[in-house]
Amino acid sequence: MTTDLRAFLDPYVERGAVPGAVALVARGDRVDVAASGSTDTGGTTPMARDTLFRIASLTKPVTAAATMVLVDEGRLTPGQPVGTWLPELASPKVVRTPDGPVEDVVPARRPITVFDLLTFRAGYGFPSDFALPAVAPLFSELHQGPPQPQAVAEPDTWMRTLSHIPLLRQPGEAWLYNTCSDILGVLIARVSGRSLPEFLAERVFEPLGMKDTGFAVPAADLGRFTGYYRAHPDGGFDLVDAADGQWSTLPAFPSGAGGLVSTADDWLAFARMLLAGGLTGDGRRLLSAGAVRQMLTDHLTPAQRKASGLFTEGQGWGFGGSVDVETRDPWNVRGRYGWVGGTGTAGHLVPSTGLITLLLTQVELGGPKPPDPMRDFWTYAAGAGAAEE
Structure with missing residues (x-):
């Protein structure tokens, strides 16, 4: 099937939809893994199975797992109310x-709880209407939005800033996107006494071999x-980060x-690990089966x-990712999880x-809706998976 997967990817590169891609x-x-195109627009380095990508919001399921x-x-x-560990939100x-x-x-x-953060219902985050006044400080003061890691203040300063921004909705009332995962990252560090990079490396990446x-x-x-x-309106791409x-x-x-x-592998x-109910490839337990459920x-x-339809298109939400609750397209299998x-x-x-x-891929999305190449890939993968049964 790898040949077919490469044949699926190549046309998107050839017509300039992306400079390159890796699919699995x-x-x-x-x-089955296929790589097509190059890591940059100059075509100097071919895409490969071990190419490194900024995975952006695919970070969210990892953060949720670390919390669990x-x-x-x-x-x-x-x-548990998070004010125990995050007094800024008490x-x-x-x-x-x-x-x-x-x-x-x-x-x-009522207080914000750990469960509120895991389900994105703490009251902080992006609604369907980005123009609401209480949303603006998330962009201007916290640098939420497209990732720009060197522009954001260290966690204690970030939390002090957050404490002066009001919730958009009451805790537990509404699903709001993104900010809760950043708060969870600070919570993990404070509870564990380790920085988030250290905790993830020791408790998630090393056991799973995510080198x-x-x-x-x-x-x-x-x-x-x-x-x-970022795709240029007149064609081609503008470099966001080298x-x-x-x-x-x-x-x-x-x-x-x-x-x-991260990488594909x-x-x-x-x-x-999630499919195995929390077990690593060598049989060690990273998470309990209940935590994975x-x-x-x-x-x-x-x-x-x-x-939440602007982001999830009617899907539900687990911890760190969406959960399909109905079958609407070839890929919308009930229970499908991811982001x-x-x-x-x-x-x-x-x-x-x-x-x-x-x-x-290495091209920024133009909005919350997945672009056609992603939807086409999901359709392809759903068919490929069915063919294996």
Whole structure:
């Protein structure tokens, strides 16, 4: 099937949709990987299976899993108010109405909990309407949005800034995108007494053999790292970040929402762990089976799913990723879990069939909706998976 996968990828590169891409379709022991194009627009370095990508929001499932490591150990409980560890959020204020001014606030009706952060229902984050007044400070003061790791303040300063920004909605009331994963990253560090990069390296990446995943690319590996591009309206691509740019040194704020760099095989190892109910490839237990079930279960109400449609298109939300709740397209298999990254990445797994799909590119998405090449890949992968049965 690898030949077919390469034949699927090549036309997108040839017509200039992306400078290059790596795609992976796996089930059981069978793994098909294809690389096409180049890591940069100059065509100097061919894409390869071990090419390094900024995976952006594919970081979110990893951060959720790391949180569940602490839950399994009893160091956190889902219903625990986060103010124990994040005193900046111990007494949050909420804008009186979502479209009201940021100065018109009321006290939160209850504390923010760990579960609220895991399900993106803490009250912080992006709604469908980015123009709401309480959303603006997330961009201007916290640098939420497209990842720019060297522009963000260190965690304690970031949390102090966050504490002065009101919640958009009451805790538990609505699904809001992105910010909760960054808060979880700070929570993990404070509970564990380790920085987020250290904790992830020791408790997630090393057990899974994810040797190429982290918040920065070592100098010796920069030759395997892609450029990061934005499609130009008149055709071609504008460089957003070079291989030796913002990810060449550790950031002050390691973003649990979108800061990681990884490879196809590393993310495959993570996805296989989830399919195996928390077991690593060599049989060690990283997460309890119950923790994995919680990650892969939709926790939203029908009304919350409907309101989050700009991002999830009616899908539900587990911990760190979307969960398909209905079959609408060839790829929308009930229970499919995963997410997309704004730097042009997408990773999903289907517990009922064992299918894993991963598409890695270096071109920024134009908005929350997955672009046609991703949808085409999901259709291809769904058909390829069915053909193996």
